[in-house]
Each structure stands twice: as C-alpha cells, then as structure tokens.
Amino acid sequence: MNTIKIKLDHFLQNADSSIQELTFITDSKHPVWDDNAQIIELAKKQVLEAVEKLPNEEVLTYIGVHAKSRFSNKRDTLGFVITNFRILIETDISVLFEKENATIILFSMKSNSKQIADEALTIFKKKSTMKIDETFFNGFKNALENTLEIILTELKNENTLPLEIKKASNISDRIKELNLQNDLKSLTENEKLILKFAEKFQISDIKYAMIDKPFFGSSYGLVITNNGITSRDVMEDAISCTWQEIKTNLAIAGEKDDIFYAAAKKHVIPQHKSNSLSNLIILINEIALGEIDL
Structure with missing residues (x-):
C-alpha cells in the first residue's frame, strides 16, 4: 500500500x-x-x-x-x-x-x-x-x-483483487450490494407499518417493503412477498403479480421516476425513494429469474 x-x-x-x-x-x-x-x-x-x-x-x-x-x-x-x-x-x-x-x-x-x-x-x-x-x-x-x-x-x-465480482445470492446481502438498505426494509426493520399494510390489503408473507404512510389515508408503495410483489398508489387499489408472471415479462422503468411495469402491470413506489427505482427493478428481476433467494 x-x-x-x-x-x-x-x-x-x-x-x-x-x-x-x-x-x-x-x-x-x-x-x-x-x-x-x-x-x-x-x-x-x-x-x-x-x-x-x-x-x-x-x-x-x-x-x-x-x-x-x-x-x-x-x-x-x-x-x-x-x-x-x-x-x-x-x-x-x-x-x-x-x-x-x-x-x-x-x-x-x-x-x-x-x-x-x-x-x-x-x-x-x-x-x-x-x-x-x-x-x-x-x-x-x-x-x-x-x-x-x-x-x-x-x-x-500486488494481486490483491478478486478475479471477478460475484453478486450475492441471498436477498439481504444483495440489497446491500444494490444500496437499497435505506429504502427497502425487512419486516423486522419496519414491522408496525408493514403489518398494517398487510392487514389492510390482505397480503401474507411480506419479506421486504418500500412503503410510506401519508398524513391521511392508507400506506402506499411496494412490498415483496414469497409469491411476488404488490404495490399501490395513494387512493388506488393494490396491484399484485407473481414471480412467474414477472419472469415471463420482466420489470422495466415507467414514464415517471416512481413508476415501473412488471408483468405488464403498473407499479409505484414512494416518490422520495425514486432514486432507488433502477436498482429495485434489478432486484425484482433477479428474484423472478431465480438468481436471488428470498
């Protein structure tokens, strides 16, 4: 050195x-x-x-x-x-x-x-x-x-570097690699808000969430479950798609920086977390393709 x-x-x-x-x-x-x-x-x-x-x-x-x-x-x-x-x-x-x-x-x-x-x-x-x-x-x-x-x-x-960079195969480490840890929270990290979201929209097995709670109304944003993803915008119904559906029609960026499409369905994340959208899309597609273990 x-x-x-x-x-x-x-x-x-x-x-x-x-x-x-x-x-x-x-x-x-x-x-x-x-x-x-x-x-x-x-x-x-x-x-x-x-x-x-x-x-x-x-x-x-x-x-x-x-x-x-x-x-x-x-x-x-x-x-x-x-x-x-x-x-x-x-x-x-x-x-x-x-x-x-x-x-x-x-x-x-x-x-x-x-x-x-x-x-x-x-x-x-x-x-x-x-x-x-x-x-x-x-x-x-x-x-x-x-x-x-x-x-x-x-x-x-000095031959001190790895031959190549291998990405993590488990979701918690991959979230860190993609710099999503501040925006995409696990159930244990944001339990109260996630459980309220799960109860309100009848979603089970939520693993991670990128959600927020406005002063009035219900929580909005996106959650990742064992079966797929679910998201909702303020004053809108929740939209879900399975990992198999995403695998055949991968996630892509939408027309705004807080919108993306997965399985040809429109999904949304909180606007103030929009800087994380591109890496979130990478993570979602990697899970759907079986490259990352939930």
Whole structure:
C-alpha cells in the first residue's frame, strides 16, 4: 500500500491546481489545504463507515467538495472515496429523509480505470442535486482518471483483487450490494407499518417493503412477498403479480421516476425513494429469474 500512496502523493504534488483543490491523499502533506488529515477522516466517517468498512479496507484518496447544511451547520462530504477495494460515490446531503448511502463500484482484476471513472462521474452527475460548473467537473474527471489508474495498476500488480465480482445470492446481502438498505426494509426493520399494510390489503408473507404512510389515508408503495410483489398508489387499489408472471415479462422503468411495469402491470413506489427505482427493478428481476433467494 505504501507504493500506491507514494505514487498518489507524487501525482498530487505535480498536478494542476484544479485537481489539487479537489484531491486528498491519505498520509500526504497537501499542497493547498492544511486540514488534509481531517478531510480524509471526515470522508471515512461520513461515507465509508456509513456503508460498513470492509476488513483491511483503507481509504487511499478522496476527491470532492464539502457542502454545509443550513439545518445542522455541519460539513457534508460529497464526491468520491477510493479505497483498496472499491470506489464510493457520495451525492446525498438530505436532511428531510434518511440520508442515502454512497453508491459503490467494486474493483476486480478485470476493472478498467477509465470505465470506472466514467461510470462514477455519470452516477454523480445523475444523482447529485448540487450544481457543479464545468471547471469543477473537469477537475473531478482528471483526478479520478489519474488516481484510479495509479491505484488499480498497483493493486493488480500486488494481486490483491478478486478475479471477478460475484453478486450475492441471498436477498439481504444483495440489497446491500444494490444500496437499497435505506429504502427497502425487512419486516423486522419496519414491522408496525408493514403489518398494517398487510392487514389492510390482505397480503401474507411480506419479506421486504418500500412503503410510506401519508398524513391521511392508507400506506402506499411496494412490498415483496414469497409469491411476488404488490404495490399501490395513494387512493388506488393494490396491484399484485407473481414471480412467474414477472419472469415471463420482466420489470422495466415507467414514464415517471416512481413508476415501473412488471408483468405488464403498473407499479409505484414512494416518490422520495425514486432514486432507488433502477436498482429495485434489478432486484425484482433477479428474484423472478431465480438468481436471488428470498
């Protein structure tokens, strides 16, 4: 790991100022900022520890900016945390709802640094509500491409990465891999609301739910059961389809970001959880195809 840090530090010291202002290397004397160690520590606490640090995982670099919340008056880490196992893309500083965890891209021996940089930037641009001018964005791009090239090259030379990324085969682990754990809750995690939903709409064996309760009216959203899925919108009837029906007509995104179709039937999730829809569709299809065990 020392070789990686030395090469990263050499890159940072000789980089353009637009990169230096956004890039922080562990155990490095920063050419611009005096609080490099504190910034790395904050990124580790707010981003890495929020998704559970892996055994022997180390933060190698953080590329990003801080946003200050007017509600809490604290600094929030936004950007990219790169470790010896993965890159974490943090875009959320939400205070009205539970903060969404960072999106994760795992490394393997087959990883391509430029492809990962492009994917990470696309995710950040799509999910971040912060407006970033072209200069900042180019700084992100150049910093990501260069640091990922250094890190992945050395990790491959050290033969410390897995040959390929294998997705989990059980639903609880797969939910974490898809970063759905904040929005898709198990029965034990949200028992009261789920049991009320089950009783109201006569649904048995609910395993997971993405539901909410308005001030007036019944709960709405989606639940996953042993037999399939059921969803309902506010003031609408519940709609169900079985795993077999979904298998023959897989789930696809709908015309709005809180709507999707499965078995050619229209389903809905709470609007404030719409960022999770694309990964929820992946999970539903994987269950229907028998790739994930409930």
